[in-house]
Amino acid sequence: MADTRDMNREGAETYLRLLAEAALRGALAASREEGLTGSADPGGHRTRLKLVGQALAAVGALDLGTLEEILVDFNLAMAVRSGGDPRSGPGAALVASLAGHGQSSHQLPMAWAVRLGLGRAEEVTGPGSPDREATPDDAGRFVPVGLKVPFRDTDVSGELFLMSFMRTGAGVRFFAVWNIRAPALRDIALIPFGQFTVTDDRGARYRLEFAPSGDSGWTSEVGLCPAPPPDARWLDIAAPGSKAVRIGLCSPGLGGAQISGAPVTNTGTSPGEHLLVMLAERLLTAVPDQPRNPWRQATTVAPPALRLMAASLGDIVAALEAADVLSPLSPVPAQLATLCASLDIPRHGITAPPARQLPEPWLSVLAHYQRRKPDPVPLLEGYAAMTAALPELDGIQLVLLGLHHSEGGSSLYALARGRLPEPFTGPFGIDPAFPLSVWLQDSGGRWHAARPAERHRGGARDAERTMRLQLVPPLTRATAWAEVRVSGPTAEVRTRLPLRWGYPS
Amino acid sequence: MTTRPNDDWFTCLSRCDTDVPCGSGRHVIRWEAGALRLDSHADPEAELVLAALGGEKARCVEVAEAWERHAADLTMLAVGPRTLGDVVVSWEDVDAADWAGQTVGGAGLSGHIAGGPGTVRRPSTMLAAAMAQASARRTRLLREHAEARQRRTDLLSLFALGPAFQVRLAGQVVAAHAGRVDQPGDQGISRRSVLVAALEGRLALVAERWLGIDPGYVKASLHAGPGWGAAELTGPGEQRRLRVSLPADWLARVWASGLALVGRHLVVAVDRGGWPDARVLALPAPGAEPVLLDVHARHDGPHWEI
Numbered sequence: 001m002a003d004t005r006d007m008n009r010e011g012a013e014t015y016l017r018l019l020a021e022a023a024l025r026g027a028l029a030a031s032r033e034e035g036l037t038g039s040a041d042p043g044g045h046r047t048r049l050k051l052v053g054q055a056l057a058a059v060g061a062l063d064l065g066t067l068e069e070i071l072v073d074f075n076l077a078m079a080v081r082s083g084g085d086p087r088s089g090p091g092a093a094l095v096a097s098l099a100g101h102g103q104s105s106h107q108l109p110m111a112w113a114v115r116l117g118l119g120r121a122e123e124v125t126g127p128g129s130p131d132r133e134a135t136p137d138d139a140g141r142f143v144p145v146g147l148k149v150p151f152r153d154t155d156v157s158g159e160l161f162l163m164s165f166m167r168t169g170a171g172v173r174f175f176a177v178w179n180i181r182a183p184a185l186r187d188i189a190l191i192p193f194g195q196f197t198v199t200d201d202r203g204a205r206y207r208l209e210f211a212p213s214g215d216s217g218w219t220s221e222v223g224l225c226p227a228p229p230p231d232a233r234w235l236d237i238a239a240p241g242s243k244a245v246r247i248g249l250c251s252p253g254l255g256g257a258q259i260s261g262a263p264v265t266n267t268g269t270s271p272g273e274h275l276l277v278m279l280a281e282r283l284l285t286a287v288p289d290q291p292r293n294p295w296r297q298a299t300t301v302a303p304p305a306l307r308l309m310a311a312s313l314g315d316i317v318a319a320l321e322a323a324d325v326l327s328p329l330s331p332v333p334a335q336l337a338t339l340c341a342s343l344d345i346p347r348h349g350i351t352a353p354p355a356r357q358l359p360e361p362w363l364s365v366l367a368h369y370q371r372r373k374p375d376p377v378p379l380l381e382g383y384a385a386m387t388a389a390l391p392e393l394d395g396i397q398l399v400l401l402g403l404h405h406s407e408g409g410s411s412l413y414a415l416a417r418g419r420l421p422e423p424f425t426g427p428f429g430i431d432p433a434f435p436l437s438v439w440l441q442d443s444g445g446r447w448h449a450a451r452p453a454e455r456h457r458g459g460a461r462d463a464e465r466t467m468r469l470q471l472v473p474p475l476t477r478a479t480a481w482a483e484v485r486v487s488g489p490t491a492e493v494r495t496r497l498p499l500r501w502g503y504p505s
Numbered sequence: 506m507t508t509r510p511n512d513d514w515f516t517c518l519s520r521c522d523t524d525v526p527c528g529s530g531r532h533v534i535r536w537e538a539g540a541l542r543l544d545s546h547a548d549p550e551a552e553l554v555l556a557a558l559g560g561e562k563a564r565c566v567e568v569a570e571a572w573e574r575h576a577a578d579l580t581m582l583a584v585g586p587r588t589l590g591d592v593v594v595s596w597e598d599v600d601a602a603d604w605a606g607q608t609v610g611g612a613g614l615s616g617h618i619a620g621g622p623g624t625v626r627r628p629s630t631m632l633a634a635a636m637a638q639a640s641a642r643r644t645r646l647l648r649e650h651a652e653a654r655q656r657r658t659d660l661l662s663l664f665a666l667g668p669a670f671q672v673r674l675a676g677q678v679v680a681a682h683a684g685r686v687d688q689p690g691d692q693g694i695s696r697r698s699v700l701v702a703a704l705e706g707r708l709a710l711v712a713e714r715w716l717g718i719d720p721g722y723v724k725a726s727l728h729a730g731p732g733w734g735a736a737e738l739t740g741p742g743e744q745r746r747l748r749v750s751l752p753a754d755w756l757a758r759v760w761a762s763g764l765a766l767v768g769r770h771l772v773v774a775v776d777r778g779g780w781p782d783a784r785v786l787a788l789p790a791p792g793a794e795p796v797l798l799d800v801h802a803r804h805d806g807p808h809w810e811i
Contacts (some may be wrong), residue, residue: 010695017702020583024706025720066694073583076657080584080592080664094598094661095605 007271012061012323016053019315020074023049024081031082042082044308049074051312051427052319055279058432059271061323064424140417141167141230142399145174145247146385146500149196152241156190157181160222160239161502163402164387165249166415170464172227175401175413177219177383179504195240198224200232208237219404219413221466262495264391267487272326274489275427276317278437280336282428283309283343284365285451285472307347309428310340314349316427331355335362342366361439361447361485368446368473379477381406384499386482393488395419396436400484401466403475403499410474412440412450412484417464437487438469442479448472450484514680514754515539516778517762519802521669526596527564534565534666536673541572568666571659572674577681579690582703582756584660586671588710589763589807594664602661606654669807676761679703683754686727700753701727707756711765712747716791719745726750733773738791747791759785763807767800770811783809 023045030043041047050071056062079097143165150159158180166173180190191210198206209223228235228249238244269277286306317333320326326333334355339362340348358366384403391397399415416434426432431452438450450469478501485494520537532545543549543565553570556562575581586592664671682696690696704727709720716738728734728750736749751773759765764772770787773795777784781802786795800809 010698013695014698014701017583017698018705021702021706021709022721024587025709063693065692069580069692069694070583072653073580076660077584080594080661094594095601098602098605 006324007059007061008322008324009061012056012319013066015319015322016049016056016062016067016070019052019319020049020070024074024077027078028081031078044311046071046074046078047308048312048315051309052315054425054427055275055316056319056323057424058426058430058435059275059320059323059325061320061325140169140389140399141165142387142389142401142415143249144385144387146502147245147247148502149237149239149245150242150505151192151196151239153192153195156192157241158191159505160191161383162222162237162247163383163385163413165247166399166401167227167230168415168417168464171223173221173223175219175415175466176222177402177404192240193222197236197238197244199236199238199244200228201234202232204228204232206235219411219468262388262391262493264393264491264493266491269332269487269489270325270327270330271489272320272323273330273332274435274437274487275320275432276326276332276336277487278430278435279313279316279428280332280339280362281437281449281451282430283339283345284362285449285470286428287343287369288472306343307345310345310348312349312427313340314351317350317352335359339366343369361441361449364445364447365449365473379405379410379475382478382501382503384478384501386412386497386499388484388495388497390484390486390493390495392418393436393486393491393493396434396488398436398438398486400497403482405475405478408474410448410471411453412438412469412471414438414467414469415464416467420463420465434467435489439485440471441483441485442475442477443481444477444479446473446476448475513778514676514757515673515762517758517764517775517780517783517802518673518676519780519807521673523667523670525565525568525666532563532565534568534670536670539677541569543569564662568662571662575659575663575674576677578678579682579694579696579699580656580660581663581675581678582699585664585675586668587707589672590668592664592668592671594661596665599658599661599665603654603658606657672761672763672807675703676757679754679757679761683752683757686729686753697727700756701725704751704753704756707760707765708749708751711760711771712749715766715769715771716747718747723747723749728752733786733795736771736773736788736791749791763802764800764809767798767809768811770796770798772798772800 027042027045030045034042053062053067053070057064057067076098079094082097145162145165148159148161151157158178161177161179162174163177164175166175178191193208193210196208198208200206206224206226206228209225210220224235233248233250235247235249236244237247267274283306286309313336317326317336321328333350334352335358337348337350337352338354338356338358340346340350341354342358343366382405386400386402388400389397390399395418397417399417401413401415404411404413421433423431423433434452440448440450442448448471451472453468453470479499481496481498483494483496486492515538520535522533522535524531524533527545532543535542535544546552546563546565549563549566549569552560552563552566556566584592663674679700682690682700686697686700688696690699705723705725708725709723712718712723713720718738722745724746726748729752734750734752734755736747739746739748755773758775758778759772762775764775764783764785766772767785767787770789772785772787774786775783776786776797781804782799783802784797784799787798788795798811800811802809
């Protein structure tokens, strides 16, 4: 996630090992209090240890192999002391205790490539990689489309809404939202792709291939096979039962221009600050996951899941300072303390006094949570083309593909390209392999955090993945424009894009 | 069978022995002067050769091998005793855990492997490559799992020898690393990190008995250079901290020998080693000048008195 040259890796490891000592004492004391009815993690000490370790791993101050070893040792140390239920007979008590303390050979839910590299995330080869010859498509070409292609067959009708056209090393395809009107099923397999015809300006013909992408079920990548030549000017797509729709591949078209020159600003944040910001955003976006009542109405105390997440924040701050990735003078811990107070989360352990000011996007989301009235005219369903290839940030380029709002939820779709290590679980469930903070501001001035919800690899040999970013809170109206702010560990980029919305008919 | 002897870190430790279920009977395993001895096995090396040829390996021999494997294993400090007798493992525990590791671990592993990444519509060459990769992953995971199981069985067996052996092994591990604190350990682990945590984890409990201080308020660091180190008590109330700096080998020479707290004094160094009589340098209070004390070991247990 970060440059590790100036880190105090020994300080990080020492901090975590000392925390393990304290956690062992605390967990044993809690275990004695709980007696035989105790939990597998008395006092939550193991969870806290793991979260702090994941935070250190996320900033690169601790390798995952060392973290796993510390957790395994902690679990074994607990098991040989707590002893389980003595009534279960000779030998069985320790076995039960080992099982209760998660004493498997592996403690971290790591991806295979990470697991087998033990601490070194394996990077996917792609553009710029010495393992692969560059192709003209590696630079990528992205064109906003924003056109609806209706289709009507004997059994099914509906429409494809083509958001973006992409040409990369992984292939040539559209990013699309689809909608079906069928008697019972809404299955993309019902779309008669075989009856679609695609023709370019020279008369060459292509077929459409569906590639699943997107957990909502309504979005997908639609590949063009064979790939049209790079200088193709337009494509006509004709679906059964309707007229051909022409898609220009040269001009930016509607719905926002492709920009590659959006200014990149150095943020001057340290790796520790950036991680804390991502944790803060995760806390903010976790609120809608919690049961709404009674918390949203009686804001006395946050639900247990949020409190459990936040309980380790003080230790995480101290660990990051020990690793020299967070200055003791940083304002971010104080902001985090204020955020916890705003979310009614007590006992976060941050010793810095709360800050008076919070970042504007955080305040916007907090204001949304504190609003009691529902929005007057909620957005029911819609989609907007929104194509922009943003400049690379910390080795990752984000290409915005489109917005989709359905069933009360809004998603921003993007293609991530470049340095994309295998995902691994960081603290609070964040993915340190995607260290970007993404926010969207709507034309009403409200901010929406874009939380990574799902990512799909574009192809085994290509360093790119499509991602769904869930907007929290969701959009409430078809915003006329959107400003997207993407921040990496060292820099950020902002771009404002006009939007034209489409709606299912 | 005799393990490699250390230097004289153990001069304040008496010999100790225990009996171990081995074959159809129980055999005595003894520790003396830094070495583990198998009195019931005249030629353990020959038994190892026979075991390699398919014969059954005696448990005593397995234990001695485990002792050798872990005599410099820093894991012992993370898992092993913080106080005498806080780790309790029986031989029934060892057998049950080993059996569970064979059954549950194996089944769990199959599920693990089956849950790996899928391959969808790849060309045949890519499919073959993916299958080869999956096979290599499986082999590696199986090896990792077997190593983890062996390591766990080793540690449990060593703990089953009892508290006296546990602290002696911890002392031996510390002695193996104390002179190389700033060199990286195996697999990139920081020796200093492990030793600082080991020191603080044990010293905190000693200080609790010494001063009644909350163990969480004890902060330890490794002392290097001349002298025994330093100890001071600072701050009131919640800010109260006992900061102690001691050499890494304090854990081996003092703590493992049961000398850490004698007659309300924190022993900070051994001036003249020996058992049952020794002379130690000890603090009556934090910040006070250390005094020399002649101490004597009681024969009814691992305790010392002035």
